[in-house]
Amino acid sequence: MSFSFCSLSSGSSGNCQYIETKNAKILVDAGFTGKRVIELLNNIDVDPKEIDAILVTHEHIDHAKGVGILSRKYNIPIYANEKTWIAMEPIIKTVKSENIKIINANKNFEIKDILVHPFNVSHDALDPLGYLLFNEMKKITILTDTGCVNEGIKSKIRGSHLFFIEANHDVEMLRNGSYPIYLKERILSQKGHLSNDACLEILNEVLVGENERVLLAHLSKENNLPQLAYKIIHDGLKRSGYDVDKEVNIYLTNRDNHTEIFHI
């Protein structure tokens, strides 16, 4: 076993993912109050004191809310790019200078035995990132909050053993739903979020059918239904010839509860 991965919570009300290797314990995003993140960690028997780092994808409140509090309370280094640091400062407030780690897209860095590769995504934040995480021979993709995915990203994420990938909305539900026009347009734009169909399209191009785990992430409460997202992607991959449930396994993430802990 190389990685353990648990989605502590995913959705527009807050995002926090837990990743563990032999030597490292990290979070990707902490978009809840510090108290809630501690609770979420306690639910899977992880002591927040042991967290080695928090990687931040972008400054939106559902990703950054608890980052500062956790860093101050447990002396945790925070990794984000320069623009995200500037944008999230009013949210996370002052943290110890030694815990400010400035990273750059496409420049790898290490957190103990995890090699991290940040890459640019397309979202209405100042400079949002996705992440690839490597340990031993295993690779994890973290890809949420992006309106589109280009060929460059697809080639990076291909070959991952676990995909934490956004299936934010169903286009029809969003179009017919109660959101104001400007918000619908924002979500549907190139700098918005991936729909169920877009997620399927990407997976169709990057999965190789070698026992990958696909975790559907950042599902909208208003504009999606977990079973609908699951069905569109599950059935779509089956139609494309994947041996779904065997070569490729699809899982839902939850807004208010953690997933199982995946060992890869």
Ligand SMILES: [Zn+2]
């Ligand atoms: Zn988000």
Ligand SMILES: [Zn+2]
């Ligand atoms: Zn966002």
